[in-house]
Amino acid sequence: MSLPKIFVTRQLPERGLNPLLSHAEIEIWPERQPPAYEILLEKVQQIDGLLCLLTDRIDEQLINTGKSLKVISQMAVGYDNIDIKAATNRKIPVGNTPGVLTDATADLTWALLMCAARRIIESEQYVRAGSWQTWEPTLLLGTDLSGATLGIVGLGRIGEAVARRASGFNLRVIYSSRHRRSKEIEAALGVEYVEFNRLLQESDIITLHTALSKETHHLISYAQFALMKRSAILINTARGAIVDPQALYQTLKSGQIAGAALDVTEPEPIPLDSPLLSLKNLIITPHIGSASYQTRLKMATMAANNLLAGLLNQPLPYCVNPEIYS
Numbered sequence: 001m002s003l004p005k006i007f008v009t010r011q012l013p014e015r016g017l018n019p020l021l022s023h024a025e026i027e028i029w030p031e032r033q034p035p036a037y038e039i040l041l042e043k044v045q046q047i048d049g050l051l052c053l054l055t056d057r058i059d060e061q062l063i064n065t066g067k068s069l070k071v072i073s074q075m076a077v078g079y080d081n082i083d084i085k086a087a088t089n090r091k092i093p094v095g096n097t098p099g100v101l102t103d104a105t106a107d108l109t110w111a112l113l114m115c116a117a118r119r120i121i122e123s124e125q126y127v128r129a130g131s132w133q134t135w136e137p138t139l140l141l142g143t144d145l146s147g148a149t150l151g152i153v154g155l156g157r158i159g160e161a162v163a164r165r166a167s168g169f170n171l172r173v174i175y176s177s178r179h180r181r182s183k184e185i186e187a188a189l190g191v192e193y194v195e196f197n198r199l200l201q202e203s204d205i206i207t208l209h210t211a212l213s214k215e216t217h218h219l220i221s222y223a224q225f226a227l228m229k230r231s232a233i234l235i236n237t238a239r240g241a242i243v244d245p246q247a248l249y250q251t252l253k254s255g256q257i258a259g260a261a262l263d264v265t266e267p268e269p270i271p272l273d274s275p276l277l278s279l280k281n282l283i284i285t286p287h288i289g290s291a292s293y294q295t296r297l298k299m300a301t302m303a304a305n306n307l308l309a310g311l312l313n314q315p316l317p318y319c320v321n322p323e324i325y326s
């Protein structure tokens with residue numbers, strides 16, 4: 001009997017595909033850039049399983065073109081690049097990789113937060129540029145975390161992990177989210193629920209942790225920036241399109257808020273001629289929230305296990321559209 005065919009849209013961490021080795025005929029896209037949409041359309045016609053990344057557009061046309069497609073497994077927790085409704089209509093399970101990347105992403109959020117609050121990148125560049133002449137009372141002043149208010153938008157897995165890390169910094173932590181968490185969770189995390197606009201007004205540092213959806217697209221734009229303190233710092237390690245990039249540029253340029261740090265941009269990668277790249281009060285990293293050896297291997301293994309379950313007609317261990325099973 002021939003093995004099911006799968007297409008993996010990029011090289012994954014070594015050993016990540018181990019669970020699939022004896023169960024499938026595996027084709028791996030060998031290039032550094034993602035396969036073009038037209039290539040995906042061609043590949044999907046010949047496969048039973050697709051292991052994809054957040055850089056692949058998995059839309060209705062693609063899903064419907066995959067006549068033999070039984071399972072889609074994404075190596076990421078976010079799945080805004082996949083038309084879940086179209087997959088559900090065809091009863092194709094879609095897997096993702098929640099949880100295993102929570103700590104790594106919360107760590108990066110804190111790294112960016114500290115860099116932005118204490119102007120670490122500017123300071124490092126200052127030294128390398130040979131500008132360091134002496135100790136100066138007003139050189140590269142940042143903001144204290146102790147006593148500040150941290151506002152978390154979206155208190156899910158990563159938002160919670162960010163809140164837990166705040167406990168050693170003597171911060172007040174407030175949050176807004178689609179659903180208020182239980183009193184017990186709020187007490188355990190030391191967080192206080194507030195309405196979104198109040199969070200924007202009261203926070204010294206605002207960090208975004210919602211999924212990208214129609215509701216959260218450009219959730220932060222001109223009106224929201226206008227509510228923030230002039231000293232506020234915005235951190236986004238969720239999805240680029242949650243922040244309106246034009247509004248961010250105007251706001252940072254005019255000094256309406258103090259700074260921002262992004263691990264995600266709209267679009268990705270950020271074009272080299274983007275005006276955002278001219279701003280000193282903005283830090284950008286290239287979507288590396290989960291980029292540790294350990295985490296990426298866990299994500300790849302989890303995605304492989306999801307894919308394997310789908311090929312074997314078993315429920316996916318981590319499925320974003322479990323309603324297909326009822």
Ligand SMILES: NC(=O)C1=CN([C@@H]2O[C@H](COP(=O)(O)OP(=O)(O)OC[C@H]3O[C@@H](n4cnc5c(N)ncnc54)[C@H](O)[C@@H]3O)[C@@H](O)[C@H]2O)C=CC1
Nearest residue numbers: 078105154155156157158177178210211215237238289290
């Ligand atoms: N920079 C990176 O490399 C990474 C980015 N991410 C992003 O982080 C996101 C969050 O991941 P998790 O915490 O695991 O997801 P999660 O589902 O546990 O948390 C998301 C939270 O946002 C809340 N939410 C959703 N819509 C909202 C709205 N309109 N207003 C307020 N709150 C809303 C949800 O209720 C939930 O509490 C992912 O969807 C992904 O886009 C995740 C991992 C790595």
Ligand SMILES: O=CC(=O)O
Nearest residue numbers: 075076077078290
């Ligand atoms: O952005 C990364 C993810 O896992 O989602």
